[in-house]
Amino acid sequence: GQQLNQSPQSMFIQEGEDVSMNCTSSSIFNTWLWYKQEPGEGPVLLIALYKAGELTSNGRLTAQFGITRKDSFLNISASIPSDVGIYFCAGRALTGGGNKLTFGTGTQLKVEL
């Protein structure tokens, strides 16, 4: 099946720092989604991307759909304590994706005050 490599696996940063994480796939994707999951809860959508090269922001979060269509990036500016959680990328493959999403393994973000 499809595979998504998400990095880094975890990050421990200082409050106020900028954060970057990325996701790469072994095949071309036509949709990229970024979710955040907090402890004991289900994932919540942050940003959805549908076109190669698309750059979309949601407050302090900015995500990009890579031009090769095999990667996506999420940046968080000026991190705050409530940014703590696990961030997942998810995508739908252009071929063979069907009605399913493939999820990355997550980036765990910890913020030091």
Added chain:
Amino acid sequence: NAGVTQTPKFRVLKTGQSMTLLCAQDMNHEYMYWYRQDPGMGLRLIHYSVGEGTTAKGEVPDGYNVSRLKKQNFLLGLESAAPSQTSVYFCASRPWVQETQYFGPGTRLLVL
């Protein structure tokens, strides 16, 4: 508008017991999904449904069965639970015109 709800929130089973997890959505979504989440492995798709009365296998379907008798409900069954099925189970739904899936709060299952 409750979104996606899951019942129960937490359950402990003994090996060999059976149980059914219920997912309900009030958004009139056509598609529904069941995932399991294990440490370090992200979300893996068990089964999904593209409409009432239809189901399809996902990435890890073995040991599970599903039914979608009503559009708003998607049931996940474990006929004979095994310790390997200890996990957190998430249900999600989406409308057919959108890729974004909306998740429930999860069911934590421990099989002893």
